[in-house]
Amino acid sequence: MLKKIGLSLLTSLLLALPWLGAGGWWAVIAFVPLLILQSEREKKFGWWVALSLFGWIMLSAWWVSVSTIIALFAVPIVGLFFSWTPFMIYHYVWKRAKGHLAWVVLVTAWISFEALYTYQDISFPWLNLGNAFAETVWAVQWYEYTGTFGGTLWILVANILAFNLWQERKSLKRRTALLIWVGVPTVFSLVRYVTYQEKENPIQVCVVQPNVDPYTNRMYRDDLAAMTELLLTLSSEAPKNVDFIVTPESALTGFFKEANLPQYQVINIFQEFLRRNYPKATFVFGATTLDEKEHYNSAIWVDSSAAVDVYHKSKLVIGTEMIPYPEVFEFLRIDNISDYCGNYGTQAERAVFKRTGAAICYESVYGAYFTEYIDKGAQLMFVITNDAWWGDTRGYHQHLSYSRLRAVETRRSIARSANTGISAIINQRGDVVDELGWDKRGVINGTVNLNEEKTFYVEYKDIIARLSVFILALSLLYFAAMLVKRKQ
Incomplete structure (x- = not known):
């Protein structure tokens, strides 16, 4: 029990650290403890997911209660729904179709629910994962192409690769994949940051x-x-x-x-x-x-x-x-x-x-x-x-x-x-x-x-979110067809 509590709360802490001013890098491994807990086939896994995500939201955004006490209840409850639901959709798929399909569902479902939470009336995108690097902007200069949904994609895939590495610690392939996924955008961003010149106006x-x-x-x-x-x-x-x-x-x-x-x-x-x-x-x-x-x-x-x-x-x-x-x-x-x-x-x-x-x-x-x-x-x-x-x-x-x-x-x-x-x-x-x-x-x-020039992101906005919704729909259709075929 203590191990389960520890893994769940470790995810809470790692997710919250960027919003507490510790830098965005903690987010790239934040889900690994929760994925380890899932790999042990815990029957009440949904409750541990809820504990992890609730802890993250409360640690990061408890201050909303200063202006109105209602927000202290509304923000974690609504935020929990929009983060717990995509994770549990992924978990349902993972139990029945492991491998790449489950990972695709995790990434696209999370981004899709972030987009839903951003664009509807009941909206509070404060804790969208891509915001984790808001105080580490030198590392995400490529947001001029992707926006923060690109950051969410980057963080989620990094967590998947980090978990795969934890499972096969001696695998050179796993190490290389994680290094390339995290390192290449970071180096690109650093070069862009150092070389970017504003036009004099x-x-x-x-x-x-x-x-x-x-x-x-x-x-x-x-x-x-x-x-x-x-x-x-x-x-x-x-x-x-x-x-x-x-x-x-x-x-x-x-x-x-x-x-x-x-x-x-x-x-x-x-x-x-x-x-x-x-x-x-x-x-x-x-x-x-x-x-x-x-x-x-x-x-x-x-x-x-x-x-x-x-x-x-x-x-x-x-x-x-x-x-x-x-x-x-x-x-x-x-x-x-x-x-x-x-x-x-x-x-x-x-x-x-x-x-x-x-x-x-x-x-x-x-x-x-x-x-x-x-x-x-x-x-x-x-x-x-x-x-x-x-x-x-x-x-x-x-x-x-x-x-x-x-x-x-x-x-x-x-x-x-x-x-x-x-x-x-x-x-x-x-x-x-x-x-x-x-x-x-x-x-x-x-x-x-x-500056009068327009970035790629200004032109195409949240294209990653739109693509994620489309890919999630295809993935779930494929998963449903797979279940039907299996029953037959």
Whole structure:
């Protein structure tokens, strides 16, 4: 019993280590203890799989409970379903058709369920396996071709090869296969990382981190005048040639009618500030906006002219910003408590202004979604967020690291404003060039390069996930036909 518990929890720990800041390499052997346990034909194997995956999720993402206690239950339960189910599909096949077919089912089923968890209403792709290398971006520069689903494929096959090596420890063939599978992409990535050169097309950015506690500071919710003064004071530290001043999600408190945005006094104050100090610059800040039908978590572009541009966040956080499958879960809506809870609007397409796009908070977790800004012409990306909701935990570190992956996938520089957490400037290799850490108020001034070229991943997005669904369907059909033939 102790051996079974140990093997299960060892998989939990090895899977969690990348999200705890120990680097992505642990993921390439993380499933080996669980596969060893399976090889011993444990009758209650499904329970040990559940223990392993539940432990991984809790170790990696327990911090979601800081903002809402419901998430402490919802994230592991739903996440467990989308990870346990593909593993048990593989286990069912493994017991009846060992060999290559079982391995193909494991890889394609896992990727298919990751894709399902990414693209449906109930979505939390935070722990997709390909994200394990988010803090080891030098090793996955090839994500510009595959995205994170390529990383998931790489990790799963590496685990299979590592398990095969464990079974035949003296096999030169097994050693060579594992070395080639892990080593070749790593060497390619390292060479790409060292040799990648950004084209000179400089833009000056100022990233503002106001560091206002959303739980205890009245300014965040109620005092627009004080918040405006703070933002302007910090923005005064920008250089005279600044092009963009980027502030966080919900930087402006209150609600703003979109039809009247140019007439709001606070908008006029920002415009006048720019005319006097930075006539060529543009402010980008977060606010809640309304039209005749909906209210939105928005990013707003304001320059020294009368023009005001707005983008609406469209990947929403379940519960606080949207109700999944509203035709089914409409009864969960809590309009009687707040008119602005679980009921935010979205827009059908990404929007780009002045060759820039702004991913708002949770949107930066979605690779293919992020590429839609590039499709619309974004040559520079902003990420505006408020990571203070999660407290001083691993949550804001993980969130920053996903922006690093987006930079690699799209080869776009990113200016990230986080209220508090980690505001940063990220280059096109995914390096954090400069940052402002937790509980610090200030600005980051820096130069980034525009890039108009599109990567393979931008063009073809999650093709690996689509192929996996197709191959899984064929594999399961073949397996079903094999069982029928065997019975006959």
